[in-house]
Amino acid sequence: MSPTHKERTTLGSIKAGSVVEVMSVSTVNRRLCNKLLTMGIVAGTIIDVLSVAPLGDPIKIKAKGYHLSLRIAEAEHVHVRPVAQPEHRAA
Amino acid sequence: MAVTPAEGIPKSDSASLPVVILAGNPNSGKTTVFNALTGLHYKVANYPGVTVERKESELTLGEQRVKLVDLPGIYHFGGHSLDEQIATAALLGTVKGASHPNLVVCVLDASNLERNLYLASQLIDAQIPLILALNMIDLAERHGVSVKVELLSRKLGIAVIPLCAAQGKGMRELGDAILKALAEKPVAPRTGAWIPESCCYHKVAMQQGSAYRLKHNYQGPVSDLLLGSSILSASLTDHRGQLRAADEACVKELAQDGIDPLSFEATERYRWINKLIKETTSKQDTAAKRRSDRLDAIITHKFWGTLVFAVIMFTIFQAIFLWSSYPTDLIDRMVQLIGNWVGGLMSDGILKSLLVDGVIAGVGSVLVFIPQIAVLFFFLGILEDSGYLSRAAFLMDRIMRKFGLQGRAFIPLLSSFACAIPGIMSTRTIPSFSDRLATILIAPLMSCSARLPVYTLLIAAFIPSQMLWGIVSLQGVVLLSMYVLGVAAAAVISWILKKTLLRGEPTIFVMEMPVFRRPALIAVMRDVWDRIVLFIRSAGTVILAISLLLWFLATFPRGDVEHTFAGRIGQILEPVIQPLGYNWEIGVGLLASFAAREVFVSSLSTVYNVQDNDSGYHSLLEVLQNKHAAGSFTLATALSLMVFYVFACQCMSTLAVCRRETGSWKWPLVMFTYMTTLAYICAFITYRLALNFWG
Numbered sequence: 001m002s003p004t005h006k007e008r009t010t011l012g013s014i015k016a017g018s019v020v021e022v023m024s025v026s027t028v029n030r031r032l033c034n035k036l037l038t039m040g041i042v043a044g045t046i047i048d049v050l051s052v053a054p055l056g057d058p059i060k061i062k063a064k065g066y067h068l069s070l071r072i073a074e075a076e077h078v079h080v081r082p083v084a085q086p087e088h089r090a091a
Numbered sequence: 092m093a094v095t096p097a098e099g100i101p102k103s104d105s106a107s108l109p110v111v112i113l114a115g116n117p118n119s120g121k122t123t124v125f126n127a128l129t130g131l132h133y134k135v136a137n138y139p140g141v142t143v144e145r146k147e148s149e150l151t152l153g154e155q156r157v158k159l160v161d162l163p164g165i166y167h168f169g170g171h172s173l174d175e176q177i178a179t180a181a182l183l184g185t186v187k188g189a190s191h192p193n194l195v196v197c198v199l200d201a202s203n204l205e206r207n208l209y210l211a212s213q214l215i216d217a218q219i220p221l222i223l224a225l226n227m228i229d230l231a232e233r234h235g236v237s238v239k240v241e242l243l244s245r246k247l248g249i250a251v252i253p254l255c256a257a258q259g260k261g262m263r264e265l266g267d268a269i270l271k272a273l274a275e276k277p278v279a280p281r282t283g284a285w286i287p288e289s290c291c292y293h294k295v296a297m298q299q300g301s302a303y304r305l306k307h308n309y310q311g312p313v314s315d316l317l318l319g320s321s322i323l324s325a326s327l328t329d330h331r332g333q334l335r336a337a338d339e340a341c342v343k344e345l346a347q348d349g350i351d352p353l354s355f356e357a358t359e360r361y362r363w364i365n366k367l368i369k370e371t372t373s374k375q376d377t378a379a380k381r382r383s384d385r386l387d388a389i390i391t392h393k394f395w396g397t398l399v400f401a402v403i404m405f406t407i408f409q410a411i412f413l414w415s416s417y418p419t420d421l422i423d424r425m426v427q428l429i430g431n432w433v434g435g436l437m438s439d440g441i442l443k444s445l446l447v448d449g450v451i452a453g454v455g456s457v458l459v460f461i462p463q464i465a466v467l468f469f470f471l472g473i474l475e476d477s478g479y480l481s482r483a484a485f486l487m488d489r490i491m492r493k494f495g496l497q498g499r500a501f502i503p504l505l506s507s508f509a510c511a512i513p514g515i516m517s518t519r520t521i522p523s524f525s526d527r528l529a530t531i532l533i534a535p536l537m538s539c540s541a542r543l544p545v546y547t548l549l550i551a552a553f554i555p556s557q558m559l560w561g562i563v564s565l566q567g568v569v570l571l572s573m574y575v576l577g578v579a580a581a582a583v584i585s586w587i588l589k590k591t592l593l594r595g596e597p598t599i600f601v602m603e604m605p606v607f608r609r610p611a612l613i614a615v616m617r618d619v620w621d622r623i624v625l626f627i628r629s630a631g632t633v634i635l636a637i638s639l640l641l642w643f644l645a646t647f648p649r650g651d652v653e654h655t656f657a658g659r660i661g662q663i664l665e666p667v668i669q670p671l672g673y674n675w676e677i678g679v680g681l682l683a684s685f686a687a688r689e690v691f692v693s694s695l696s697t698v699y700n701v702q703d704n705d706s707g708y709h710s711l712l713e714v715l716q717n718k719h720a721a722g723s724f725t726l727a728t729a730l731s732l733m734v735f736y737v738f739a740c741q742c743m744s745t746l747a748v749c750r751r752e753t754g755s756w757k758w759p760l761v762m763f764t765y766m767t768t769l770a771y772i773c774a775f776i777t778y779r780l781a782l783n784f785w786g
Binding site for chain 1: 166167202203204205206209236351354356357358361374387388391392393394396397481484485486488489490498597599600601602603604605606
């Protein structure tokens with residue numbers, strides 16, 4: 001289960017329809033980090049990338065059972081790894 | 092941004108009543124719970140010194156009178172926006188002059204329990220007497236979430252009341268639970284057994300025995316996230332040194348264990364919540380949930396979502412103009428009847444002139460526009476309550492960003508179409524100050540309901556009421572283009588502002604999109620009513636006062652209108668406004684409407700009625716139509732005037748709110764200057780162009 005380094009990527013580059021697991025949130029931008037964490041984007045959270053707004057940004061995701069929108073630039077602060085879909089559906 | 096401690100909440104008999112605070116996440120239906128508890132009997136006021144809205148009500152539960160306070164929704168303690176800071180301070184009783192809460196009722200969205208429990212866990216750790224209200228339990232069940240309420244209550248050690256506030260279900264039980272809790276002061280055991288001793292702010296706070304009472308100017312250091320301590324730390328100015336030492340020790344300790352202090356609290360809280368959720372709730376897929384998700388997917392779809400958005404916006408504008416025209420006509424006719432009736436009862440003279448031309452004409456022509464205001468606020472309420480507004484913000488974010496704004500600015504700007512004052516006040520939900528300021532400065536460019544009287548009057552008088560392609564009203568199109576003009580200018584201005592005066596930190600756009608739900612009509616109607624009452628109140632005081640002043644200026648000294656005070660002022664102004672196509676009568680109206688725009692209609696009607704030698708009330712519309720036919724008031728002048736009203740900052744209240752929200756006279760001055768300049772230039776261009784085309 002432990003991800004290889006290659007598998008790690010950011011939420012900003014995930015296509016709509018994919019499911020990922022949060023590995024960590026970058027602490028470079030403290031305010032953003034704080035916001036993401038308190039909204040439930042913490043290590044271990046499963047994220048469904050639902051859709052993309054008209055001009056390709058922001059994106060809409062589902063995490064902890066609710067919908068959240070964030071900009072691509074913000075999503076790039078969230079390190080994620082892909083999750084096999086059936087595993088998530090069961091969860 | 093430090094919160095100014097609120098001073099001097101008036102003490103009254105009610106000061107001794109137990110205070111119950113409703114807290115909860117945005118979209119948890121907190122306000123619906125408040126409305127259901129109070130039966131819509133409440134007062135809206137601001138926290139003293141700041142303009143965060145505070146809804147307050149006194150109610151009787153059993154034998155007990157209590158004071159119920161509704162706070163702005165927050166996701167967690169602390170935070171950057173003023174709303175968040177005030178709400179946190181109120182919960183901890185650090186708002187000076189306000190008593191600290193005897194009980195907090197934390198309203199949770201049952202369909203979204205996991206994230207909603209975050210705030211609850213912080214409240215638990217702050218050791219405030221607490222009960223939980225699980226709102227929208229029916230929606231949760233329909234969406235396949237079932238909560239073992241009793242088990243949850245037992246695990247937490249405090250009362251948990253399932254509710255469906257929109258239908259009034261569970262409200263009795265909530266009332267009983269509040270009464271019981273006021274007597275028993277239930278405090279749940281802390282969730283934070285995971286917190287290292289050394290970084291326990293609570294310990295410091297509790298030692299001092301006055302955690303709730305301390306000032307909150309503390310600029311929290313790195314770990315102010317720890318232990319939900321953003322506020323506790325913020326409330327402990329007196330212990331700054333101690334805290335910093337404890338804090339540094341704590342960060343060091345965590346770092347030694349390879350723990351990132353910033354994500355520590357959140358991760359640990361969600362771990363605690365996760366465990367609790369697993370034990371007490373179960374989830375399954377339901378048809379209703381799938382339907383809601385599918386609808387949501389359409390509404391936020393690149394193409395279909397944009398189409399739906401455009402249709403909704405267009406419907407609103409057509410509705411304001413077409414649907415509300417029937418009640419508007421009715422009121423108009425009634426005011427005329429009253430004017431004629433009063434005129435018939437009295438003999439000619441000063442008093443009759445005062446009543447008919449001053450009072451009735453002045454206030455009457457403002458009352459006429461209530462239907463439009465009601466329709467607009469009704470639509471806004473529905474959009475907000477259904478959860479659509481956040482979808483709109485999502486759709487609009489990329490476009491708004493082009494102009495230096497963000498999707499969240501969309502809601503305040505849309506509200507500004509009704510009135511810039513609530514619009515400017517709702518910019519508090521924008522955490523970045525420079526984004527907020529840019530939004531405030533362009534908010535008055537959105538055509539507010541006070542301009543509607545001017546637009547509708549001029550459109551009705553000068554634009555033929557014909558249909559384009561058989562379905563679209565030409566008058567509606569002209570009205571819409573006034574709105575579009577304001578929006579376009581706003582886009583340009585905010586882009587310039589963000590490149591020059593307001594270059595600032597990048598924005599955060601992490602925004603919840605609540606589940607679509609049926610809007611609570613009663614709450615929406617109550618809000619519409621609140622707005623109408625506010626409008627009538629201002630029509631009854633400010634506008635009446637100005638109408639009377641104008642009547643005085645236009646009546647004295649007795650004789651020809653040109654020689655009255657108003658006429659003289661208008662004539663002095665005339666050289667300045669002549670290039671825009673305005674005569675001195677319009678000059679009088681413009682001058683008057685710098686107090687408030689809607690005054691233009693009443694003052695013009697006062698000026699024209701006084702000019703007319705016939706007795707009785709004349710519909711301003713008829714007067715204008717006659718003047719149009721006679722060629723003394725042209726289409727070019729009307730268009731130029733509408734454009735002037737799109738841009739001019741003719742609202743003292745807006746300037747006052749801007750002053751209060753930005754904390755200095757600098758920004759209202761910037762606002763007034765750029766808007767007036769813009770208005771003059773654009774009205775001039777419009778007049779010249781219109782003369783060329785139709786003149």
